[in-house]
Amino acid sequence: MTSGWIGGLAxxxxxxxxxxxxxxxxxxxxxxxxxxxxxxxxxxxLPIAHRAVCPALHxxxxxx
Ligand SMILES: [Zn+2]
Numbered sequence: 005m006t007s008g009w010i011g012g013l014a015x016x017x018x019x020x021x022x023x024x025x026x027x028x029x030x031x032x033x034x035x036x037x038x039x040x041x042x043x044x045x046x047x048x049x050l051p052i053a054h055r056a057v058c059p060a061l062h063x064x065x066x067x068x
Contacts, residue, residue, distance in 0.1 A: 013051055015043060026050040030060035 011029035016022060024037040024047040035050060037043050055061060 013047060015047060024050070026054065028054055028058055028060070030058055033058065 009027070011027040013024065013026050015024045021038050022040050022043055024043040026035045026037075026047075027033070028051075033054060035054070037046055037050070
C-alpha cells in the first residue's frame with residue numbers, strides 16, 4: 005500500500021471514493037481527504053497549509 009510512497013501528497017482514485025493522503029516527511033504528520041470534490045479543492049493546499057504550521061520546520065521556542 006505504501007510501496008514507493010516516501011511522503012508528500014498521494015492521491016488514490018477508486019475503486020470507491022477517492023482519497024488524498026498527505027504525509028509530512030519532516031514530522032510524519034499525516035492527513036487524509038476523502039471525496040473527489042474535497043480533493044480537487046483541498047489536496048493541493050495540504051502541503052502548503054501544513055508547512056506553515058509544521059512543528060519540525062517551525063520549532064517551538066520557550067519551552068524548557
Ligand atoms: Zn510537518
